Amino acid sequence: MITSMPRGALWVLVVLAGCAALAAAAENRKEFHYNLGPHAAVSVMNQFGGVTITPSSDSQVGVVALLRSTKVEVDATQRGGRLELRTHFLQNATPDEGRVDYELRVPADTSLTVRSTSGPISVQGINADMTLEGDAANIVVRQTDGGHIHAHTLSGPVRLEDVARGDVEVITVSGPVTMENADGRMVTVNTTDAKITYDGDFGDSGDYTFANHSGDIDVTLPASASVDITATSEKGGVSNDFPLHALAHTAIPLTQGRSFAGTANAGSSSVRLRSFSGKIHVKKK
Amino acid sequence: MTCAEFQAVLAYIIDNGGNAEQQEHLRQCAVCSDLVSDLKYIAEQAKLLVPMMDPSKKVWDGIKSSLEREGLVKDSARGSLLGSTPLSRWGPANWLLPVAAALLVAIGLLYYQNRTTGQQASLQASSGNAEAAIAPAPPLQFASMDDTQDQQVLSEVAAHVPALTQAYRLDMQRVNAYIADARGLVTSNPDDEESRQALMEAYQQKAMLYKMAMRHSLP
Numbered sequence: 001m002i003t004s005m006p007r008g009a010l011w012v013l014v015v016l017a018g019c020a021a022l023a024a025a026a027e028n029r030k031e032f033h034y035n036l037g038p039h040a041a042v043s044v045m046n047q048f049g050g051v052t053i054t055p056s057s058d059s060q061v062g063v064v065a066l067l068r069s070t071k072v073e074v075d076a077t078q079r080g081g082r083l084e085l086r087t088h089f090l091q092n093a094t095p096d097e098g099r100v101d102y103e104l105r106v107p108a109d110t111s112l113t114v115r116s117t118s119g120p121i122s123v124q125g126i127n128a129d130m131t132l133e134g135d136a137a138n139i140v141v142r143q144t145d146g147g148h149i150h151a152h153t154l155s156g157p158v159r160l161e162d163v164a165r166g167d168v169e170v171i172t173v174s175g176p177v178t179m180e181n182a183d184g185r186m187v188t189v190n191t192t193d194a195k196i197t198y199d200g201d202f203g204d205s206g207d208y209t210f211a212n213h214s215g216d217i218d219v220t221l222p223a224s225a226s227v228d229i230t231a232t233s234e235k236g237g238v239s240n241d242f243p244l245h246a247l248a249h250t251a252i253p254l255t256q257g258r259s260f261a262g263t264a265n266a267g268s269s270s271v272r273l274r275s276f277s278g279k280i281h282v283k284k285k
Numbered sequence: 286m287t288c289a290e291f292q293a294v295l296a297y298i299i300d301n302g303g304n305a306e307q308q309e310h311l312r313q314c315a316v317c318s319d320l321v322s323d324l325k326y327i328a329e330q331a332k333l334l335v336p337m338m339d340p341s342k343k344v345w346d347g348i349k350s351s352l353e354r355e356g357l358v359k360d361s362a363r364g365s366l367l368g369s370t371p372l373s374r375w376g377p378a379n380w381l382l383p384v385a386a387a388l389l390v391a392i393g394l395l396y397y398q399n400r401t402t403g404q405q406a407s408l409q410a411s412s413g414n415a416e417a418a419i420a421p422a423p424p425l426q427f428a429s430m431d432d433t434q435d436q437q438v439l440s441e442v443a444a445h446v447p448a449l450t451q452a453y454r455l456d457m458q459r460v461n462a463y464i465a466d467a468r469g470l471v472t473s474n475p476d477d478e479e480s481r482q483a484l485m486e487a488y489q490q491k492a493m494l495y496k497m498a499m500r501h502s503l504p
Contacts, residue, residue, distance in 0.1 A: 095448070115500065117446070135449055135497060152493055154456050171493050173456040190486045193459045211486045213463035232479055234470065252479055274479060274486075276466050 028067040032076050036061055039128070040081040042106055043113035047087055049099040051114050055125040056105035063104050069097040111147070119156055165203075176215070183269075191215060195278075199285070201225045202269040211274040219273065222285045228267035232259040235277040242284045286310040291317050299324055435461070438498045445501040453498060460494055463487040 036042070042061060044051050049068075056062060061083060065074045071093035075086045087100045095118065106112075112130040114121050119137025123130060129148040132139050137156040141149055141163060148167040151158045153175045160168065163182035170177050170189045177189050177196045183203025189196050191212040199220045202208060210217050214236070221227065221242060230252050231238045237257055244262025252259055273280050291298070291310050298307055299321060311318055435457050443450040467487040470480035 117449070117501075133497065133500075135452070152497065154494070154497060155452060171489065173459055173490060173494060190489055192456070192463045192487075192490050209482075211483065213459070213466065213487070234466075253477075274483060276463070276470075276483065 028070065030063075030065040030067065030074055032063040032065075034061040034063075034078050034083055035059065036078070036081045036083055036107075036110070038081075038107070039109050039111070040083065040107065041111045041113070042083045042104065043085065044102055044104070044115070045084070045086040046100055046102060046114075046116040047089070047098055048095045048118050049087075049101045049116065050120045050122070051102045051104070051116050052122045053104045053106060053112060053114070053124070053126060055108040059107055061104065061106045061110070063102065065103075066101040068099040069093060071097050072100055074100060202227050202271055204268050206269040208269060208271045209274070210272070212276075212278050214275070214277045216278050217273050217275055217280045219271075219280075219282045220285050221282070224265065226265035226268040227271050228263045228269065229271045229273065229282065230259070230261040231273040231280045231282065233275040233278060233280050234258065236275050236279045238273075238280040238282075240282040242282045288314060288317055292320070295321070295324070431461075434495070438495055441502045442498050449501075453494070456494060460487065460490045463490060 037059070040061070049066075063076070063085060065085070067074065071089065071091050073088050073090060075084075075088045077084045077086075085102065087098070089098060106126065108125060108127050110126065111128040112123065112126060112132070114123075114131070115133045116137050117135045119134040119139065121132050121134055121137050122140045122142075123132065123144070124140075124142040125144070127145045127147055130141070130144075131150040131152075132141070133152045134156050135154045137153055139151045139153060139156060139158045140161070141151065141159070142161045144162075144166060145164045146166055149160070149163065149169070151160075151168075151170045151172075153172045155173065156175045158170050158172055158175060158177045160170070160177075160179045160182045162180070163184065166184045168182065168184045168187040168189075171191070172194055173192045174194050175191070176194045177191060179187075179189070179198045179200065181200045182198070183200060184206055187206060187208045189210045193214050194212060195215045196210045196212060196217045198208075198210065198218070201222050202225055204226065210219075216236075217231075223243070225242075229242075229244065230250065231240070232252055238260055240260050242264065244260070244264055246262050250261040252261060254261060273282070286306050286309070288310075291307060291314070294303070294307070297303065298311070302308070303311065311321060439450060439454055439457065442453045464484070464487040467480070467484040470477070471484050474480045
């Protein structure tokens with residue numbers, strides 16, 4: 001087959017194969033293993049590149065780091081039950097050259113601190129405190145139970161799925177925030193200029209505050225949700241098609257089209273929705 | 286009169302001006318004079334924290350979480366330390382806490398900037414005018430701090446991650462618009478809890494923006 005190919009095409013194939021081999025050689029894979037003991041703490045400080053964390057099947061911490069050039073290295077320091085991983089620039093590098101992608105497998109009770117300017121940051125199945133930060137990083141947290149979750153970005157979107165019984169604080173400037181099936185004792189989402197979407201039942205006895213300057217706040221909840229809701233938008237307007245019982249006394253002054261308040265079922269979770277110029281929609285699932 | 290003697294009756298001096306001997310020491314001693322000025326300034330600022338309301342549980346839970354996260358309080362100490370905190374002492378200012386946090390970040394940034402600038406100046410002046418290099422920084426002017434700080438933060442970002450400068454500038458504008466609108470709400474409804482919360486949240490955004498920007502200048 002190759003012999004029947006035009007001579008030019010054959011040369012192109014050879015060059016491409018050479019480039020692929022060079023690229024593979026440039027990508028440097030490092031692997032580390034640690035025994036940190038129960039309730040360990042792991043931090044990852046990365047400038048460019050992703051950080052993916054999943055639970056391990058044993059008590060070990062496994063780290064795989066893919067370095068895209070020799071201009072960076074990974075500094076790994078273990079002190080007792082604490083492990084710090086840091087991308088260290090050996091010389092000036094472009095974002096591509098300085099990129100390091102980390103894949104960690106840690107015991108589910110390991111607390112995490114992760115910073116990556118570009119991200120993405122993905123955490124799944126970890127039931128401990130975590131602080132996740134990135135300027136433009138796309139942050140995703142899935143399947144956690146308990147623990148405090150702090151997610152801070154500037155423009156990076158934040159997504160929380162199947163988060164139970166945790167304290168959650170999400171702050172972004174322009175990164176949209178999406179929460180699906182997420183509940184907790186105290187859940188705060190604060191953005192400046194981004195949409196906040198919540199789809200879930202708000203659990204039981206939780207305290208939820210979703211606030212922004214502009215950008216819509218969309219809340220979808222099942223008929224079984226037990227909530228005490230107040231919603232205010234100074235200039236954006238509010239709409240509600242979820243059946244709520246009106247309150248004799250409300251915590252906020254009510255203005256048609258700009259605010260509403262009410263309870264559903266026992267009203268066990270407090271939900272405050274506040275925007276300056278965004279629209280607030282509350283819908284029944 | 287010695288500085289120790291003077292400072293032993295500082296509270297009386299600040300309240301009543303002090304006697305002739307103390308006034309004379311105040312005029313002659315730059316250290317004590319600066320100390321009195323600083324304390325008077327702090328006292329003036331503290332008056333802004335006028336009693337308005339008790340803090341919500343949420344505020345204290347947030348502080349508690351932060352202390353725990355930073356390792357300043359251990360699990361076993363939670364109850365005793367935070368449980369015994371005189372809440373009413375902080376009560377008046379719950380909506381000002383993030384404002385204070387943003388200001389602290391700003392002051393920290395200014396200090397860092399001044400120190401860096403001072404060090405650079407010292408190096409430059411090592412063979413020349415050393416006196417100029419150790420000249421004290423001008424006093425902080427809080428009224429114009431926001432804009433100055435924004436520019437300094439953006440300069441830091443430009444110096445360390447130039448590719449992010451434009452993104453930070455845009456986000457800074459967004460956050461400043463948030464703060465301006467929230468301030469407007471508080472001005473028109475000073476007793477409205479929702480408005481104060483909005484202002485608190487706007488300053489929380491600013492504090493986070495500063496914090497994330499400064500992380501880029503850390504080694």
